[in-house]
Structure formats: C-alpha cells, structure tokens
C-alpha cells in the first residue's frame with residue numbers, strides 16, 4: 060500500500076441514544092483526525108436482533124454493515140458501558156459480523172474507546188470489547204486507552220468534547236491507529 064494514500068476509518072457507536080456521549084466522542088475524533096485519515100460514523104439502529112434462523116440470506120442491513128467494515132482500512136469503536144459490559148446493541152452487531160462467510164473483522168485494525176457517566180469510564184466494557192473483537196479476528200490496537208469517565212463533565216451541552224486532556228488522548232489514539240493500520244497493511 061502506498062504510504063500516502065488516505066486511510067478510511069469506519070467509526071461505530073455502540074449507543075443509539077440521540078445525545079450519546081459515545082457518538083459525541085466519535086464526532087470529536089472527526090475533529091481531531093490526522094489529515095491522512097477519513098472517518099465515516101455509523102450507528103447500529105438498522106440491524107435486526109441476531110438469529111441464526113434469519114442469517115441466510117443475510118438481511119440487507121447486515122450485508123451493508125459487513126461491507127462497510129470490509130472496505131474500511133480500520134475501525135474505531137466507541138462503546139458505552141452497560142452493567143459493566145458492552146451494550147446489547149454493540150454485541151448484537153458483533154454477532155452479525157462474526158457470522159459472515161468471510162468475517163470482515165478478520166485481520167482488521169481496530170481501536171476502541173468509550174465514554175460513561177460512571178467513574179470507570181468504560182474500563183470494564185472495554186475489557187469485554189477487546190476480548191470479543193480478538194476472538195473474531197480483529198487486530199485491536201493495544202494502546203493508548205481512551206476512557207472518558209464522568210462524561211457529563213467532559214462534554215458541553217452541545218456534545219463538544221471540552222476536556223483538553225481527553226482531547227489529547229484521543230488525538231494520540233488516532234495517530235497510533237494510523238501507524239497500526241499502516242503496519243498491518245504493509
């Protein structure tokens with residue numbers, strides 16, 4: 060791969076909430092994106108509940124979701140923490156992705172991050188997310204970790220990430236993801 064070609068990143072939010080802090084964290088990533096990257100942000104609202112009985116043929120929304128992962132150079136997932144784990148919405152999407160004939164996360168560079176209103180900032184959800192992604196073949200960026208605790212204080216009322224320290228961590232994560240992706244591709 061040519062080192063100057065732009066890296067296409069697919070951003071996936073694990074929350075369906077209109078004012079989601081995790082979707083806002085992806086919007087902050089779009090602002091802080093290195094010039095060598097592009098970012099498309101999607102939510103998981105269109106995916107049906109996973110059911111083995113309905114996977115052949117894959118529903119159209121699932122086929123589109125898989126295709127978006129497949130054509131991306133890298134994926135950036137922002138996960139909420141629900142009851143110490145990832146959201147059911149996100150786990151459901153990973154089930155669908157894992158069952159493709161050619162699972163699109165195989166050898167895909169992936170970075171994870173998350174925002175929660177609790178004090179652990181999705182630390183527990185990220186452990187689960189890393190475990191599941193690794194199981195389905197993704198190459199999950201080891202570090203840096205971006206965990207946003209007390210998200211209601213890190214974002215302003217318009218959903219802008221205003222915590223400068225967190226913005227710095229996020230910038231570092233994106234730079235590390237670019238390097239990780241180029242390393243995997245070359």
Ligand SMILES: Cc1cc2nc3c(=O)[nH]c(=O)nc-3n(C[C@H](O)[C@H](O)[C@H](O)COP(=O)(O)O)c2cc1C
Pocket residue numbers: 074075076078079080081082139140141142143144174175176177178179180181210
């Ligand atoms: C069902 C449910 C369970 C939750 N469990 C946790 C939790 O285990 N840890 C935590 O830090 N926050 C927890 N929260 C609070 C979330 O961090 C908070 O709702 C956050 O805004 C969700 O992310 P979002 O803004 O992207 O939707 C929970 C919220 C809900 C609705």
